[in-house]
Each structure stands twice: as C-alpha cells, then as structure tokens.
Amino acid sequence: MAHCTTLSSENDFLQLIHKHFPNSHERMLIGRGDDCAQLRGQDSIVMTTDIFLENVHFRRSYFSPADIGHKALAVNISDIAGMGCRPTGFSLGLIVPDEHSGSFMQAAEWDEFFQAMSALAAEHNLPLTGGDLSLGPCLGISITIWGEPGESGRVLTRQSCSPGDxxxxxxxxxxxxxxxxxxxxxxxxxxxxxxxxxxxxxxxxxxxxxxxxxxxxxxxxxxxxxxxxxxxxxxxxxxxxxxxxxxxxxxxxxxxxxxxxxxxxxxxxxxxxxxxxxxxxxxxxxxxxxxxxxxxxxxxxxxxxxxxxxxxxxxxxxxxxxxxxxxxxxx
The missing domain is CATH 3.90.650.10 (PurM-like C-terminal domain)
Incomplete structure (x- = not known):
C-alpha cells in the first residue's frame, strides 16, 4: 500500500488498521475479522461513547490527521479516567469522506491518523476490537470504550459529595x-x-x-x-x-x-x-x-x-x- 495515494476500498482501510493495531491481545479471545469480537469477561465494566465530527468538534484547517486520531481516542479515555477506572478496550466507527467531498483524505493522511490513534492506544494497552466503516460527506469518528475499576474496586461517580466537602x-x-x-x-x-x-x-x-x-x-x-x-x-x-x-x-x-x-x-x-x-x-x-x-x-x-x-x-x-x-x- 506504500505506493497508493488513496484508499479506494474497505479492504484498503482494514489493511491499514491491521498495520497499526495488533489483532491479538490478552483480553481478546476472538479479534477483528469475525462478526463480533469475543472478549474475556470482567465482573463489571464502565462504558462510554463519544462522537468526534468534522466542523462540529474539529476543523481540518488546523487539526492535522494525527491530531484528529489522537484526540478522538483521548476524549473517550478521559471519561474512563473521570470514573477512577482504567480503560481496557475500544471499538471504532468511522465515517470516511468520499472523493467528491471537500474533506477527502489521502492514504498518507489516513496513515498519520491511525498511527497517532494507535500510539495512544498502545500507551494505555488498549486493543481495538472492531468497528464499522461508511462513506459520508465529512469525517466522523465514533468510539465506544470500556474499562474496569482499579485495585480499590471503586468507581467514582457524580452527585456523591456532601456539604463541607x-x-x-x-x-x-x-x-x-x-x-x-x-x-x-x-x-x-x-x-x-x-x-x-x-x-x-x-x-x-x-x-x-x-x-x-x-x-x-x-x-x-x-x-x-x-x-x-x-x-x-x-x-x-x-x-x-x-x-x-x-x-x-x-x-x-x-x-x-x-x-x-x-x-x-x-x-x-x-x-x-x-x-x-x-x-x-x-x-x-x-x-x-x-x-x-x-x-x-x-x-x-x-x-x-x-x-x-x-x-x-x-x-x-x-x-x-x-x-x-x-x-x-x-x-
């Protein structure tokens, strides 16, 4: 794919995703490529989803592809942090701008996007378990992430404080x-x-x-x-x-x-x-x-x-x- 300037098929995207994200992990019994991933069970999990949409949450005029890839995952990880937990995996939904839109991205830009996202995922030992792709008028990313409590077993929540705190x-x-x-x-x-x-x-x-x-x-x-x-x-x-x-x-x-x-x-x-x-x-x-x-x-x-x-x-x-x-x- 190194000589390609565009990603013209779903298979091109899947190859690039496999290049950056390992498809084996201690928490994945079945990885990407089947109808579903199979994950090792946990006693309890915390889970959240965030959407990251072009011209609503970011602009391509000053966000590089790497910035977009990093931030799309980072904002989801931050929700797990807010619960006092550690992230353990995520799935990725991607709206890919078509070639007739003003948001079209070249293969090298997608490479930067996935490289930055995978670097942050690796930092937190996060497997990408799967997701979905679709053509659309602009770039959009939807990430669902999950995690688990730390050693204390506690999950920190809102509206649990008292006067004097x-x-x-x-x-x-x-x-x-x-x-x-x-x-x-x-x-x-x-x-x-x-x-x-x-x-x-x-x-x-x-x-x-x-x-x-x-x-x-x-x-x-x-x-x-x-x-x-x-x-x-x-x-x-x-x-x-x-x-x-x-x-x-x-x-x-x-x-x-x-x-x-x-x-x-x-x-x-x-x-x-x-x-x-x-x-x-x-x-x-x-x-x-x-x-x-x-x-x-x-x-x-x-x-x-x-x-x-x-x-x-x-x-x-x-x-x-x-x-x-x-x-x-x-x-």
Whole structure:
C-alpha cells in the first residue's frame, strides 16, 4: 500500500488498521475479522461513547490527521479516567469522506491518523476490537470504550459529595478554550503566541493515573472529567441539592490563558470557568482526605467547598455562568 495515494476500498482501510493495531491481545479471545469480537469477561465494566465530527468538534484547517486520531481516542479515555477506572478496550466507527467531498483524505493522511490513534492506544494497552466503516460527506469518528475499576474496586461517580466537602481539580482549566479561540482566529499561527493552549486543545492527555489514584483514597467521594467547562459541569457534579463556594485566584490560571484574555480584553476568571474540553478531573473529598491528596496527587488544586445551599459563588460573589451546551447555537 506504500505506493497508493488513496484508499479506494474497505479492504484498503482494514489493511491499514491491521498495520497499526495488533489483532491479538490478552483480553481478546476472538479479534477483528469475525462478526463480533469475543472478549474475556470482567465482573463489571464502565462504558462510554463519544462522537468526534468534522466542523462540529474539529476543523481540518488546523487539526492535522494525527491530531484528529489522537484526540478522538483521548476524549473517550478521559471519561474512563473521570470514573477512577482504567480503560481496557475500544471499538471504532468511522465515517470516511468520499472523493467528491471537500474533506477527502489521502492514504498518507489516513496513515498519520491511525498511527497517532494507535500510539495512544498502545500507551494505555488498549486493543481495538472492531468497528464499522461508511462513506459520508465529512469525517466522523465514533468510539465506544470500556474499562474496569482499579485495585480499590471503586468507581467514582457524580452527585456523591456532601456539604463541607472540598472541591479540587487535577489539570488545567481554560487552556483548551484559549487554544480553540486562538486557532479559530489565527489558524496555525496561534501556536507561536499560545503554544501551551494550542497543544492542550489539539492533543489532550487523559489523566488515567490521577483517576486511579483518586479511587484509592477513601475520603475522595466522587470525580468526573470536565469536558463542557467547569461552569456547566460543576452543577452536574454536585447535584441539584448542593451549591459551591469557589475560591480561585488569578495566579492559579495557566499562563497562556492569562495572556490570551489580556490580549483580548476578557475576564480571565470567567473565561477559565467557561472553559470547555479541559479534560481535567473534578473531584470532591472530605477535609480529612487533604493530606492524602497532597501526598499522592501534589499537583491537584483546591478550588472551593460544597455548600448546603444551591447557590454558586466565585470569590464571594454570585456566579451565573452557563458554560458550553452541545445543542445551543454557537457564533
């Protein structure tokens, strides 16, 4: 296939997939190529699906094929991290742009796409168990991923915190949003001005090790991955019966976010909370678990406290930010 410039058949795609993804794994009794894969059974699994669609979730004008392949899998792995679990396998649904569309990809571009996805899969020992292919008007990726609890056997969930619990995050907030907006305005040139933000948007790193460590700490009461911004995800996390007092200083905001908001006359704290695609972990823990957090996750940042009222506040002022909504109209 090295001499081919295009992939013209389903068999071409399957050969390229087999090139990058091993078809044998300790968890697969029957691999790709049959009507179904057969996997070794587990006592319980966590499972999730994410869609990654061209011109909705990414643009080819500044996402390389490798960026697309990496991020499509990374955002799914992050959901497993948010449950305090480890990923154990995934399946891939792919909408392939036809040759008459403006999204058509050459064989070398598909090679980059699968190479980046398989590199991330190998990093987490993830077998690709199968999937489906279809022609379509634009590039689309749908990944279903599953995983299992770590050594503790715990699965961390939303709406399991209580008033008085400490709220914390593992990871940076606001960076991917700054990267997205800079790329939309400046294209690839944005990387020169805001390299950390652009990289955070194009190549998110799932925090599996952090999630597994959180599940090992008994005083950690829950966690989730932040994908729609803290302003929207925080109410989902604490539930309708609780509120939160957030305390976040400007010094805790990543450098590229401070630079981008200063360059564009934006409120850095509000910008950080609106976020989106942060793929940081939000957690809640009892105050007596803070020493364990400091020991095992020294990079975590305390951002506030769960309250018995349903109100949200930021640094003592009422907070009324809605965050990202997948079905809202975005200008």
């Amino acid at each position: 400490v709220l914390f995050v593992c990871g940076d907030l606001g960076l991917p949003r700054a990267g997205l907006l800079a790329l939309e305005e400046l294209g690839p040139e944005a990387r020169k001005l805001y390299p950390g933000a652009v990289n955070a948007h194009l190549r998110p790193l799932p925090r599996i090790a952090d999630g597994l460590q959180l599940a090992e700490i008994p005083g950690v009461h829950g966690a989730m991955d932040i994908s729609d911004g803290l302003a929207r995800d925080l109410p989902r996390f604490i539930g309708p019966a609780c509120g939160a007092d957030l305390n976040i200083s400007a010094g805790e905001i990543p450098k590229d976010v401070r630079t981008y908001t200063q360059d564009n006359g934006l409120n850095p704290l509000h910008f950080t909370l609106l976020g989106g695609e942060d793929y940081a972990l939000l957690g809640a823990a009892s105050p007596d678990a803070l020493d364990a957090l400091k020991t095992h996750l020294p990079h975590h940042t305390v951002i506030g406290t769960v309250t018995a009222t349903t109100a949200l506040s930021l640094n003592g002022e009422p907070l009324d930010l809605t965050g990202f909504d997948h079905f809202a109209t975005h200008e």
